[in-house]
Amino acid sequence: MSVSETYRDIYRVVSQIPRGRVATYGQVARLAGRPGQARLVGYALSALNDRSVPWQRVVNARGEISLRSGGSQGECEQRLRLESEGVEFAPDGRIPLERHLWRPDGDGVRQQTL
């Protein structure tokens, strides 16, 4: 394999993010069994080369899109993809985590209660 089990675990968690919802790096890290190590998630996604993984649903703690080193059109593409999935963006370009933050435990029980 090209990736370690840690990466694979991270990808697995990211793949479990439901459509129309987003998760923070820290959250994914915690679910992946690496609490407090959001950097690894970001780094794992940076090394990610698989379109099967919805990496676009992973945002930073502020609900903004973290763009990669050097900067690229990935940011715009990510936003478009999320909007296409039903994720709303605030005027300031942020995502209301209160509404779209993924709740693994809730499992879509109370998230839709706007």
Add this chain to the structure above:
DNA sequence: GTGGTGACTGCCA
């Protein structure tokens, strides 16, 4: 094996 860096987060000023 060692050193530096990174798509982050949280606390302090």
Add this chain to the structure above:
DNA sequence: ATGGCAGCCACCA
């Protein structure tokens, strides 16, 4: 409210 510094783990040279 914003800005800056330190820390964690894994990958690359």
